[in-house]
Amino acid sequence: MVPQELKYTKEHEWVRVEGAEAVFGITDHAQDALGDITFIELPNKGSDIKRSDVLGTIESVKAASEVYAPLSGKVSQVNEILTDKPETINFSPYTDGWICRVDLTEPSEQETLMSAAAYETYLKESRS
Amino acid sequence: MSTIKENLKNTPLYNKHIALGAKMVPFSGWNMPLQYTGIIAEHIHTRTKAGLFDIYHMGEFFLRGAAASLELDRLVTCRVDDMPPGRCRYGFLLNETGGIIDDLIVFKISQEEFKLVVNAGTLSKDGKWIKDHISSADIFVDESEHIAKLDLQGPLSAEVMNTFGLEKVTRDLKRYWFTYIDLAGVKVLFSRTGYTGELGYELFFSANDAEKIWDLLIEVEGVKPIGLGARDTLRLEMGYSLYGSDIDEDHTPLESGFDKFVFMEKNFIGKDALVRQKEKGQRRILKGFVSEGRRSARHSFKVLSAENNVVGEVTSGAFSPCLKRGIGLCYIEKEFAAAGTRIKLSDGKIEILAEIADTPLLKNGGNRPSG
Numbered sequence: 001m002v003p004q005e006l007k008y009t010k011e012h013e014w015v016r017v018e019g020a021e022a023v024f025g026i027t028d029h030a031q032d033a034l035g036d037i038t039f040i041e042l043p044n045k046g047s048d049i050k051r052s053d054v055l056g057t058i059e060s061v062k063a064a065s066e067v068y069a070p071l072s073g074k075v076s077q078v079n080e081i082l083t084d085k086p087e088t089i090n091f092s093p094y095t096d097g098w099i100c101r102v103d104l105t106e107p108s109e110q111e112t113l114m115s116a117a118a119y120e121t122y123l124k125e126s127r128s
Numbered sequence: 129m130s131t132i133k134e135n136l137k138n139t140p141l142y143n144k145h146i147a148l149g150a151k152m153v154p155f156s157g158w159n160m161p162l163q164y165t166g167i168i169a170e171h172i173h174t175r176t177k178a179g180l181f182d183i184y185h186m187g188e189f190f191l192r193g194a195a196a197s198l199e200l201d202r203l204v205t206c207r208v209d210d211m212p213p214g215r216c217r218y219g220f221l222l223n224e225t226g227g228i229i230d231d232l233i234v235f236k237i238s239q240e241e242f243k244l245v246v247n248a249g250t251l252s253k254d255g256k257w258i259k260d261h262i263s264s265a266d267i268f269v270d271e272s273e274h275i276a277k278l279d280l281q282g283p284l285s286a287e288v289m290n291t292f293g294l295e296k297v298t299r300d301l302k303r304y305w306f307t308y309i310d311l312a313g314v315k316v317l318f319s320r321t322g323y324t325g326e327l328g329y330e331l332f333f334s335a336n337d338a339e340k341i342w343d344l345l346i347e348v349e350g351v352k353p354i355g356l357g358a359r360d361t362l363r364l365e366m367g368y369s370l371y372g373s374d375i376d377e378d379h380t381p382l383e384s385g386f387d388k389f390v391f392m393e394k395n396f397i398g399k400d401a402l403v404r405q406k407e408k409g410q411r412r413i414l415k416g417f418v419s420e421g422r423r424s425a426r427h428s429f430k431v432l433s434a435e436n437n438v439v440g441e442v443t444s445g446a447f448s449p450c451l452k453r454g455i456g457l458c459y460i461e462k463e464f465a466a467a468g469t470r471i472k473l474s475d476g477k478i479e480i481l482a483e484i485a486d487t488p489l490l491k492n493g494g495n496r497p498s499g
Contacts (some may be wrong), residue, residue: 034164039422059423059424059447
Protein backbone atom coordinates (compact mmCIF):
# COMPACT_ATOMS: atom_id res chain seq x y z
CA MET A 1 0.00 0.00 0.00
CA VAL A 2 1.30 3.44 -0.89
CA PRO A 3 0.00 6.57 0.87
CA GLN A 4 -3.31 7.51 -0.73
CA GLU A 5 -2.95 11.29 -0.35
CA LEU A 6 0.26 11.49 -2.42
CA LYS A 7 0.84 11.67 -6.16
CA TYR A 8 3.53 9.69 -7.98
CA THR A 9 5.84 9.60 -10.99
CA LYS A 10 7.01 6.67 -13.08
CA GLU A 11 10.51 7.33 -11.74
CA HIS A 12 9.23 6.52 -8.24
CA GLU A 13 9.14 10.01 -6.78
CA TRP A 14 6.19 11.13 -4.64
CA VAL A 15 4.60 14.58 -4.36
CA ARG A 16 2.48 16.04 -1.60
CA VAL A 17 0.66 19.07 -2.97
CA GLU A 18 -0.18 21.67 -0.33
CA GLY A 19 -1.94 24.56 -2.05
CA ALA A 20 0.65 26.45 -4.11
CA GLU A 21 3.48 24.39 -2.62
CA ALA A 22 4.58 20.79 -2.89
CA VAL A 23 6.89 18.41 -1.04
CA PHE A 24 8.98 15.83 -2.97
CA GLY A 25 10.44 12.52 -1.93
CA ILE A 26 11.13 9.01 -3.25
CA THR A 27 8.80 6.06 -2.74
CA ASP A 28 9.25 3.01 -0.57
CA HIS A 29 9.76 0.98 -3.72
CA ALA A 30 12.60 3.31 -4.75
CA GLN A 31 14.38 3.18 -1.40
CA ASP A 32 14.03 -0.60 -1.29
CA ALA A 33 15.52 -0.93 -4.76
CA LEU A 34 18.44 1.34 -3.83
CA GLY A 35 19.27 -0.41 -0.57
CA ASP A 36 21.12 1.37 2.23
CA ILE A 37 21.29 5.03 1.25
CA THR A 38 24.65 6.60 2.11
CA PHE A 39 24.59 10.04 0.49
CA ILE A 40 22.22 12.51 -1.06
CA GLU A 41 23.04 15.58 -3.06
CA LEU A 42 20.21 17.97 -2.22
CA PRO A 43 19.03 20.76 -4.51
CA ASN A 44 20.03 24.30 -3.59
CA LYS A 45 17.55 26.37 -1.66
CA GLY A 46 16.17 29.11 -3.90
CA SER A 47 17.00 27.29 -7.13
CA ASP A 48 14.49 27.06 -9.94
CA ILE A 49 13.81 23.57 -11.10
CA LYS A 50 11.95 22.31 -14.10
CA ARG A 51 9.86 19.18 -14.19
CA SER A 52 11.97 16.11 -15.15
CA ASP A 53 15.24 17.92 -14.46
CA VAL A 54 17.69 16.20 -12.16
CA LEU A 55 16.75 17.24 -8.63
CA GLY A 56 19.64 15.50 -6.93
CA THR A 57 21.65 12.31 -6.73
CA ILE A 58 21.10 9.54 -4.24
CA GLU A 59 23.89 7.09 -3.54
CA SER A 60 23.57 3.73 -1.91
CA VAL A 61 26.38 1.41 -0.88
CA LYS A 62 26.51 -0.10 -4.33
CA ALA A 63 25.19 2.49 -6.77
CA ALA A 64 24.24 6.07 -7.53
CA SER A 65 20.97 7.16 -9.10
CA GLU A 66 19.33 10.41 -10.00
CA VAL A 67 16.13 11.85 -8.60
CA TYR A 68 14.02 13.90 -11.01
CA ALA A 69 11.83 16.88 -10.21
CA PRO A 70 8.20 15.71 -10.38
CA LEU A 71 6.98 19.30 -10.91
CA SER A 72 8.48 22.72 -11.71
CA GLY A 73 9.05 25.20 -8.92
CA LYS A 74 11.40 27.20 -6.74
CA VAL A 75 13.02 25.27 -3.89
CA SER A 76 11.98 26.86 -0.58
CA GLN A 77 13.29 24.24 1.85
CA VAL A 78 15.54 21.20 1.75
CA ASN A 79 15.62 18.40 4.31
CA GLU A 80 19.00 19.07 5.95
CA ILE A 81 18.68 15.97 8.13
CA LEU A 82 19.51 13.91 5.05
CA THR A 83 23.01 15.38 4.80
CA ASP A 84 24.15 13.54 7.92
CA LYS A 85 21.50 10.85 8.03
CA PRO A 86 20.63 9.93 4.45
CA GLU A 87 19.44 6.54 5.74
CA THR A 88 16.35 8.40 7.02
CA ILE A 89 14.97 7.83 3.51
CA ASN A 90 15.24 4.07 4.06
CA PHE A 91 13.40 4.17 7.36
CA SER A 92 10.82 6.79 6.52
CA PRO A 93 10.53 7.49 2.80
CA TYR A 94 7.14 9.22 2.99
CA THR A 95 7.55 11.39 6.10
CA ASP A 96 10.93 12.12 7.75
CA GLY A 97 12.76 11.26 4.53
CA TRP A 98 11.20 14.04 2.40
CA ILE A 99 13.75 15.70 0.10
CA CYS A 100 12.60 19.27 -0.58
CA ARG A 101 9.69 21.71 -0.59
CA VAL A 102 8.98 23.92 -3.59
CA ASP A 103 6.78 26.84 -4.54
CA LEU A 104 5.07 25.57 -7.65
CA THR A 105 5.52 27.58 -10.82
CA GLU A 106 3.46 25.36 -13.12
CA PRO A 107 0.64 24.00 -10.96
CA SER A 108 -1.12 22.52 -13.99
CA GLU A 109 1.70 19.97 -14.33
CA GLN A 110 0.06 18.02 -11.52
CA GLU A 111 -2.11 16.42 -14.16
CA THR A 112 0.93 14.48 -15.33
CA LEU A 113 1.25 12.70 -11.98
CA MET A 114 -0.25 9.36 -11.05
CA SER A 115 -2.77 8.81 -8.28
CA ALA A 116 -1.92 6.28 -5.56
CA ALA A 117 -4.14 3.69 -7.25
CA ALA A 118 -2.50 4.29 -10.63
CA TYR A 119 0.98 4.04 -9.09
CA GLU A 120 0.12 0.75 -7.42
CA THR A 121 -1.05 -0.63 -10.73
CA TYR A 122 2.14 0.66 -12.33
CA LEU A 123 4.23 -1.11 -9.67
CA LYS A 124 2.38 -4.37 -10.22
CA GLU A 125 2.86 -4.13 -13.97
CA SER A 126 6.56 -3.40 -13.70
CA ARG A 127 6.99 -6.41 -11.42
CA SER A 128 5.30 -8.87 -13.73
CA MET B 129 12.33 -3.66 -14.64
CA SER B 130 11.38 -6.68 -16.65
CA THR B 131 12.81 -9.74 -15.01
CA ILE B 132 14.31 -11.92 -17.68
CA LYS B 133 15.85 -14.89 -15.95
CA GLU B 134 18.92 -15.43 -18.08
CA ASN B 135 19.20 -19.09 -17.19
CA LEU B 136 20.70 -18.27 -13.84
CA LYS B 137 21.84 -21.20 -11.76
CA ASN B 138 20.68 -21.59 -8.18
CA THR B 139 22.89 -22.77 -5.36
CA PRO B 140 21.72 -25.67 -3.16
CA LEU B 141 20.79 -23.01 -0.59
CA TYR B 142 18.45 -21.05 -2.85
CA ASN B 143 15.37 -21.94 -0.79
CA LYS B 144 17.14 -20.90 2.41
CA HIS B 145 17.97 -17.50 0.93
CA ILE B 146 14.40 -16.93 -0.23
CA ALA B 147 13.01 -17.99 3.16
CA LEU B 148 15.36 -15.49 4.81
CA GLY B 149 13.99 -12.72 2.58
CA ALA B 150 17.16 -12.24 0.56
CA LYS B 151 17.24 -9.87 -2.36
CA MET B 152 18.64 -12.04 -5.15
CA VAL B 153 20.81 -10.73 -7.97
CA PRO B 154 22.60 -12.27 -10.95
CA PHE B 155 26.32 -12.73 -10.34
CA SER B 156 28.60 -14.57 -12.76
CA GLY B 157 25.69 -16.63 -14.01
CA TRP B 158 24.37 -17.43 -10.54
CA ASN B 159 21.31 -16.26 -8.70
CA MET B 160 22.95 -15.01 -5.51
CA PRO B 161 21.82 -13.23 -2.33
CA LEU B 162 22.84 -9.55 -2.51
CA GLN B 163 21.55 -8.82 0.98
CA TYR B 164 19.16 -10.15 3.61
CA THR B 165 18.51 -7.16 5.88
CA GLY B 166 20.85 -4.52 4.47
CA ILE B 167 24.44 -4.25 3.35
CA ILE B 168 25.54 -1.92 6.16
CA ALA B 169 23.98 -3.98 8.96
CA GLU B 170 25.44 -7.19 7.51
CA HIS B 171 28.85 -5.59 7.10
CA ILE B 172 28.93 -4.38 10.72
CA HIS B 173 27.67 -7.75 11.92
CA THR B 174 30.57 -9.51 10.21
CA ARG B 175 33.09 -7.07 11.69
CA THR B 176 31.69 -7.50 15.20
CA LYS B 177 30.19 -11.01 15.39
CA ALA B 178 30.08 -13.72 12.74
CA GLY B 179 28.65 -13.85 9.24
CA LEU B 180 27.81 -16.87 7.11
CA PHE B 181 28.21 -16.59 3.32
CA ASP B 182 26.99 -19.02 0.66
CA ILE B 183 29.93 -19.19 -1.75
CA TYR B 184 28.82 -22.26 -3.70
CA HIS B 185 29.36 -20.41 -6.98
CA MET B 186 33.15 -20.41 -6.70
CA GLY B 187 34.99 -23.22 -8.40
CA GLU B 188 37.04 -26.09 -7.04
CA PHE B 189 39.56 -27.79 -9.30
CA PHE B 190 41.80 -30.72 -8.42
CA LEU B 191 45.14 -31.70 -9.85
CA ARG B 192 46.07 -35.25 -8.96
CA GLY B 193 49.05 -37.44 -9.64
CA ALA B 194 52.79 -37.64 -9.28
CA ALA B 195 53.26 -34.76 -11.75
CA ALA B 196 50.68 -32.45 -10.15
CA SER B 197 53.11 -30.45 -8.03
CA LEU B 198 55.53 -29.73 -10.88
CA GLU B 199 52.77 -28.94 -13.34
CA LEU B 200 51.05 -26.59 -10.93
CA ASP B 201 54.29 -24.78 -10.19
CA ARG B 202 54.46 -23.89 -13.87
CA LEU B 203 50.83 -22.68 -13.94
CA VAL B 204 50.61 -20.39 -10.91
CA THR B 205 52.74 -17.50 -9.67
CA CYS B 206 53.08 -18.64 -6.08
CA ARG B 207 55.62 -21.24 -5.06
CA VAL B 208 54.10 -24.71 -4.84
CA ASP B 209 57.02 -27.14 -4.46
CA ASP B 210 57.77 -26.19 -0.86
CA MET B 211 54.17 -26.27 0.38
CA PRO B 212 53.51 -28.81 3.12
CA PRO B 213 50.20 -30.69 3.07
CA GLY B 214 47.59 -28.58 4.87
CA ARG B 215 48.92 -25.31 3.51
CA CYS B 216 47.00 -22.74 1.43
CA ARG B 217 48.66 -20.15 -0.77
CA TYR B 218 47.30 -17.22 -2.77
CA GLY B 219 48.51 -16.80 -6.33
CA PHE B 220 47.66 -16.05 -9.94
CA LEU B 221 47.10 -17.84 -13.19
CA LEU B 222 48.77 -15.72 -15.90
CA ASN B 223 48.66 -15.69 -19.65
CA GLU B 224 51.82 -15.49 -21.75
CA THR B 225 51.88 -11.69 -21.55
CA GLY B 226 51.62 -11.70 -17.76
CA GLY B 227 47.92 -10.71 -17.72
CA ILE B 228 45.89 -12.17 -14.88
CA ILE B 229 43.58 -14.99 -16.02
CA ASP B 230 42.40 -15.43 -12.43
CA ASP B 231 43.44 -15.12 -8.82
CA LEU B 232 43.11 -18.28 -6.81
CA ILE B 233 44.08 -20.16 -3.69
CA VAL B 234 46.14 -23.34 -3.92
CA PHE B 235 45.44 -25.98 -1.25
CA LYS B 236 48.02 -28.73 -0.92
CA ILE B 237 46.07 -31.79 0.14
CA SER B 238 48.87 -34.34 -0.22
CA GLN B 239 52.11 -34.81 -2.16
CA GLU B 240 50.03 -35.82 -5.15
CA GLU B 241 46.85 -33.82 -4.73
CA PHE B 242 46.14 -30.10 -4.96
CA LYS B 243 42.92 -28.14 -4.89
CA LEU B 244 42.49 -24.76 -6.60
CA VAL B 245 39.70 -22.44 -5.52
CA VAL B 246 38.85 -20.16 -8.44
CA ASN B 247 36.34 -17.42 -9.24
CA ALA B 248 32.89 -18.26 -10.61
CA GLY B 249 33.08 -15.85 -13.53
CA THR B 250 36.36 -17.27 -14.79
CA LEU B 251 35.75 -20.93 -14.02
CA SER B 252 35.36 -22.28 -17.54
CA LYS B 253 38.14 -20.06 -18.91
CA ASP B 254 40.45 -21.25 -16.12
CA GLY B 255 39.58 -24.90 -16.65
CA LYS B 256 40.27 -24.72 -20.36
CA TRP B 257 43.54 -22.85 -19.82
CA ILE B 258 44.77 -25.38 -17.28
CA LYS B 259 43.85 -28.39 -19.41
CA ASP B 260 45.59 -26.81 -22.40
CA HIS B 261 48.75 -26.24 -20.41
CA ILE B 262 49.29 -29.48 -18.56
CA SER B 263 50.99 -32.52 -20.02
CA SER B 264 48.00 -34.77 -19.52
CA ALA B 265 44.41 -33.60 -19.08
CA ASP B 266 43.80 -36.72 -16.94
CA ILE B 267 45.28 -35.14 -13.85
CA PHE B 268 42.70 -32.31 -13.88
CA VAL B 269 39.18 -32.58 -12.42
CA ASP B 270 36.59 -29.82 -11.99
CA GLU B 271 34.51 -30.73 -8.94
CA SER B 272 32.84 -27.34 -8.54
CA GLU B 273 29.34 -28.69 -8.95
CA HIS B 274 29.73 -31.26 -6.20
CA ILE B 275 31.37 -29.06 -3.59
CA ALA B 276 29.57 -26.53 -1.43
CA LYS B 277 31.54 -23.67 0.11
CA LEU B 278 30.42 -21.68 3.12
CA ASP B 279 32.47 -18.85 4.57
CA LEU B 280 32.18 -18.13 8.27
CA GLN B 281 33.81 -14.78 8.97
CA GLY B 282 34.02 -12.46 11.94
CA PRO B 283 35.60 -12.22 15.38
CA LEU B 284 33.22 -14.82 16.86
CA SER B 285 34.00 -17.42 14.17
CA ALA B 286 36.21 -19.54 16.42
CA GLU B 287 33.66 -19.47 19.22
CA VAL B 288 30.98 -20.52 16.78
CA MET B 289 33.05 -23.53 15.70
CA ASN B 290 33.87 -24.29 19.32
CA THR B 291 30.19 -25.02 19.96
CA PHE B 292 30.87 -28.17 17.90
CA GLY B 293 33.74 -29.23 20.14
CA LEU B 294 36.45 -27.84 17.89
CA GLU B 295 38.42 -25.86 20.49
CA LYS B 296 41.66 -27.63 19.66
CA VAL B 297 41.24 -27.11 15.93
CA THR B 298 40.44 -23.39 16.18
CA ARG B 299 43.28 -22.87 18.64
CA ASP B 300 45.89 -24.62 16.51
CA LEU B 301 44.87 -23.73 12.98
CA LYS B 302 46.96 -20.86 11.65
CA ARG B 303 46.06 -18.42 8.93
CA TYR B 304 46.30 -19.97 5.45
CA TRP B 305 46.32 -23.53 6.76
CA PHE B 306 43.54 -26.10 6.59
CA THR B 307 42.50 -29.34 8.17
CA TYR B 308 39.54 -31.72 8.06
CA ILE B 309 36.74 -31.67 10.60
CA ASP B 310 33.60 -33.68 11.18
CA LEU B 311 30.43 -31.63 11.48
CA ALA B 312 27.39 -33.76 12.32
CA GLY B 313 28.85 -36.64 10.32
CA VAL B 314 29.84 -34.49 7.35
CA LYS B 315 33.49 -34.40 6.36
CA VAL B 316 34.50 -30.76 5.93
CA LEU B 317 37.72 -29.30 4.57
CA PHE B 318 38.16 -26.42 7.00
CA SER B 319 40.57 -23.63 6.11
CA ARG B 320 41.47 -20.47 7.96
CA THR B 321 41.04 -18.22 4.96
CA GLY B 322 38.57 -15.60 3.86
CA TYR B 323 37.84 -12.39 2.04
CA THR B 324 36.85 -10.05 4.85
CA GLY B 325 40.04 -9.41 6.82
CA GLU B 326 38.42 -10.88 9.92
CA LEU B 327 39.22 -14.07 11.74
CA GLY B 328 37.32 -16.66 9.77
CA TYR B 329 37.08 -19.96 7.98
CA GLU B 330 36.04 -21.41 4.67
CA LEU B 331 34.22 -24.74 4.75
CA PHE B 332 34.21 -27.08 1.76
CA PHE B 333 32.04 -30.19 1.72
CA SER B 334 29.64 -32.24 -0.40
CA ALA B 335 26.95 -30.10 -2.01
CA ASN B 336 24.38 -32.68 -0.85
CA ASP B 337 24.98 -31.56 2.72
CA ALA B 338 24.71 -27.83 2.03
CA GLU B 339 21.38 -27.28 3.81
CA LYS B 340 22.42 -29.41 6.77
CA ILE B 341 25.65 -27.49 7.41
CA TRP B 342 24.02 -24.13 6.72
CA ASP B 343 21.29 -24.86 9.30
CA LEU B 344 23.82 -26.06 11.83
CA LEU B 345 25.90 -22.86 11.60
CA ILE B 346 23.13 -20.31 11.14
CA GLU B 347 21.48 -21.47 14.36
CA VAL B 348 24.53 -20.72 16.51
CA GLU B 349 24.13 -17.53 18.50
CA GLY B 350 25.86 -14.57 16.87
CA VAL B 351 25.73 -15.97 13.33
CA LYS B 352 23.76 -14.18 10.62
CA PRO B 353 23.56 -14.71 6.86
CA ILE B 354 25.56 -12.19 4.84
CA GLY B 355 25.06 -11.38 1.17
CA LEU B 356 27.42 -10.52 -1.65
CA GLY B 357 26.84 -6.79 -1.09
CA ALA B 358 28.56 -6.81 2.28
CA ARG B 359 31.14 -9.30 1.00
CA ASP B 360 32.17 -6.60 -1.47
CA THR B 361 32.35 -3.73 1.06
CA LEU B 362 34.20 -5.96 3.55
CA ARG B 363 36.87 -6.90 1.01
CA LEU B 364 37.15 -3.33 -0.22
CA GLU B 365 37.84 -1.98 3.27
CA MET B 366 40.77 -4.40 3.33
CA GLY B 367 41.87 -3.38 -0.16
CA TYR B 368 41.46 -6.91 -1.52
CA SER B 369 41.06 -7.10 -5.28
CA LEU B 370 37.99 -8.40 -7.05
CA TYR B 371 38.69 -10.26 -10.26
CA GLY B 372 37.01 -8.59 -13.21
CA SER B 373 36.96 -5.19 -11.49
CA ASP B 374 40.43 -4.53 -10.11
CA ILE B 375 42.43 -7.25 -11.78
CA ASP B 376 42.08 -8.77 -15.23
CA GLU B 377 44.01 -9.94 -18.27
CA ASP B 378 44.98 -6.34 -19.08
CA HIS B 379 46.99 -6.07 -15.87
CA THR B 380 49.88 -8.02 -14.43
CA PRO B 381 50.24 -8.88 -10.72
CA LEU B 382 53.11 -6.38 -10.55
CA GLU B 383 50.82 -3.53 -11.61
CA SER B 384 48.27 -4.73 -9.09
CA GLY B 385 50.86 -4.61 -6.30
CA PHE B 386 50.99 -8.35 -5.75
CA ASP B 387 54.77 -8.83 -5.96
CA LYS B 388 54.82 -10.96 -2.84
CA PHE B 389 52.48 -13.52 -4.42
CA VAL B 390 54.78 -13.93 -7.40
CA PHE B 391 57.78 -16.21 -6.88
CA MET B 392 60.31 -15.07 -9.45
CA GLU B 393 62.85 -17.79 -8.61
CA LYS B 394 60.91 -20.43 -10.54
CA ASN B 395 59.54 -20.78 -14.04
CA PHE B 396 55.87 -20.16 -14.70
CA ILE B 397 53.72 -19.04 -17.62
CA GLY B 398 53.88 -15.27 -17.95
CA LYS B 399 57.15 -14.91 -16.07
CA ASP B 400 59.11 -13.56 -19.05
CA ALA B 401 56.59 -10.75 -19.44
CA LEU B 402 56.93 -9.90 -15.75
CA VAL B 403 60.71 -9.87 -15.98
CA ARG B 404 60.49 -7.44 -18.88
CA GLN B 405 58.00 -5.31 -16.99
CA LYS B 406 60.28 -5.24 -13.96
CA GLU B 407 63.14 -4.01 -16.13
CA LYS B 408 61.08 -1.31 -17.78
CA GLY B 409 59.18 -0.41 -14.63
CA GLN B 410 55.42 -0.21 -14.74
CA ARG B 411 53.72 3.12 -15.19
CA ARG B 412 50.59 2.56 -13.11
CA ILE B 413 49.87 0.61 -9.96
CA LEU B 414 46.77 -0.34 -8.03
CA LYS B 415 46.24 1.75 -4.90
CA GLY B 416 43.49 2.42 -2.40
CA PHE B 417 41.78 5.75 -1.82
CA VAL B 418 39.53 7.28 0.80
CA SER B 419 37.11 10.12 -0.02
CA GLU B 420 36.72 13.19 2.13
CA GLY B 421 33.01 12.64 2.52
CA ARG B 422 30.34 9.97 2.28
CA ARG B 423 30.14 10.16 -1.48
CA SER B 424 31.87 7.35 -3.31
CA ALA B 425 33.41 7.05 -6.72
CA ARG B 426 32.40 4.07 -8.82
CA HIS B 427 34.08 1.80 -11.34
CA SER B 428 35.56 3.78 -14.28
CA PHE B 429 35.57 7.21 -12.59
CA LYS B 430 38.70 9.09 -13.69
CA VAL B 431 41.38 9.97 -11.16
CA LEU B 432 42.55 13.57 -11.50
CA SER B 433 45.64 15.17 -10.03
CA ALA B 434 45.46 18.48 -8.16
CA GLU B 435 46.28 20.06 -11.55
CA ASN B 436 43.27 18.30 -13.11
CA ASN B 437 45.29 15.92 -15.25
CA VAL B 438 43.93 12.41 -15.65
CA VAL B 439 46.38 10.20 -13.77
CA GLY B 440 44.36 7.06 -13.20
CA GLU B 441 41.07 5.22 -13.16
CA VAL B 442 38.84 3.81 -10.41
CA THR B 443 38.29 0.06 -10.54
CA SER B 444 36.18 -0.43 -7.39
CA GLY B 445 34.28 2.08 -5.30
CA ALA B 446 31.73 1.88 -2.52
CA PHE B 447 30.67 3.42 0.75
CA SER B 448 32.66 2.09 3.68
CA PRO B 449 30.28 1.22 6.54
CA CYS B 450 33.13 1.33 9.07
CA LEU B 451 34.89 4.51 7.88
CA LYS B 452 31.61 6.16 6.79
CA ARG B 453 33.38 7.52 3.72
CA GLY B 454 33.69 6.61 0.11
CA ILE B 455 36.54 4.16 -0.48
CA GLY B 456 37.93 2.27 -3.40
CA LEU B 457 40.79 1.05 -5.54
CA CYS B 458 42.30 2.72 -8.59
CA TYR B 459 45.12 2.29 -11.05
CA ILE B 460 47.22 5.41 -10.74
CA GLU B 461 50.48 6.71 -12.20
CA LYS B 462 53.32 5.94 -9.88
CA GLU B 463 54.30 9.53 -9.13
CA PHE B 464 50.81 10.13 -7.69
CA ALA B 465 50.59 6.83 -5.84
CA ALA B 466 52.11 7.80 -2.48
CA ALA B 467 49.75 7.55 0.48
CA GLY B 468 48.38 10.96 1.32
CA THR B 469 48.48 12.28 -2.25
CA ARG B 470 45.39 14.38 -2.84
CA ILE B 471 43.33 13.39 -5.86
CA LYS B 472 39.94 14.12 -7.39
CA LEU B 473 37.60 11.45 -8.67
CA SER B 474 35.26 12.37 -11.46
CA ASP B 475 32.79 10.85 -13.90
CA GLY B 476 32.59 14.11 -15.83
CA LYS B 477 29.59 15.30 -13.83
CA ILE B 478 30.63 15.17 -10.21
CA GLU B 479 33.97 15.56 -8.51
CA ILE B 480 34.89 13.86 -5.25
CA LEU B 481 37.91 14.90 -3.20
CA ALA B 482 39.95 11.96 -1.98
CA GLU B 483 43.38 10.85 -0.84
CA ILE B 484 45.51 7.91 -1.87
CA ALA B 485 45.81 5.46 1.03
CA ASP B 486 47.73 2.30 1.79
CA THR B 487 45.72 -0.89 2.25
CA PRO B 488 44.10 -2.07 4.40
CA LEU B 489 41.96 1.04 4.19
CA LEU B 490 40.41 0.02 7.51
CA LYS B 491 43.40 0.21 9.80
CA ASN B 492 42.06 -0.98 13.11
CA GLY B 493 39.09 -2.67 14.66
CA GLY B 494 38.00 -6.19 14.06
CA ASN B 495 39.84 -9.26 15.11
CA ARG B 496 42.45 -9.45 12.45
CA PRO B 497 45.49 -11.38 13.56
CA SER B 498 48.07 -11.39 10.83
CA GLY B 499 49.62 -14.75 11.81
